[in-house]
Amino acid sequence: MLIDLRSDTVTKPSKEMLEAMFNAEVGDDVFGEDPTINALELKAANLFGMESALYCPSGTQTNQIGIKLHTRPGDEVICESTSHVYRFEGGGISFNSGSSIRLINGEYGKIMASQIEAEINPDDIHTPRTSLVSLENTTNKGGGSCYDFKEIEAIAQVCKSNNLKLHLDGARLFNALVETNETPKDYGNVFDSISICLSKGLGAPVGSLLLGSKDFIKEGKRYRKLMGGAMRQAGFLAAAGIYALDNNLDRLKEDHKKAKQLETVLEKLDYVKMVFPVSTNICIFELKHGLTSKDFVKRISEKGIKVIAFGPQLIRLVTHLDFTDEMLDQTINTLKDIS
């Protein structure tokens, strides 16, 4: 039994999802004629109470299109120093948007309204024009942490009073939503744009959605084309997204429960120091006694478990819908055996 905990992107479509894909009605989406993509975009827009949505191949692309549309070259984007848009999108903000980036060191990948306010440049010809704040929820590098929605509302207020746009990298937003009391519409209310991934915890093989106003998405379609992301009969893939939104949201709680169970075991292990509290489906821990993450990744992979190094001593495990109870037991036993 091979156990893959490197990411929640490793899931494969279930039989039922494949069935939905197989039966999809498709057309050429560049002509706007793919009924399944149109249905997915409409469904997502309605879910978030936003005007429009755009289906893209990846979350990198939805984030990059969002940031591009909210900025002009020479502007400045405020984000947390470990955020995906800055660290893991190949330098996309500078490449695609020509914007500079103002980093804030947050807690578990989250930043506060007061910190943002202090980093907004004055209206002065010497300074880059601050035009966008980009948040991440849940945070990836921050260990799957969720924002308190009150803080998000305070941030939205700061953005409004300073004429800044607010973007959300919500690759794992649904993981936050099942742990908190907010609805997608609450998020749709406060953000100018939201990116969500269908190919992470939701289990679709491909796809992300960018949400925003009608005009914003119309312009987004232009950049999706420019970036090479306009697809043709991709309704087969969009059908997986519709299936995921209909069936795989509530079950994210199961992934969180398993991550918590892993945390409980890890906390008691001699060679582990928990540095991030587990709040959703991500478990990040530090290795002690000079054990390097490179050695650990190798030793655990020899026992059939794949994990990734998140730093010289840091390991990340991500639970997901293909991680069964049986796999959880085996992982727990293996973690106990390694020392």
Ligand SMILES: *Cc1c(COP(=O)(O)O)cnc(C)c1O
């Ligand atoms: C996975 C992820 C993305 C998007 O990644 P793609 O692989 O391009 O779909 C964006 N933000 C965060 C926080 C992520 O974890």
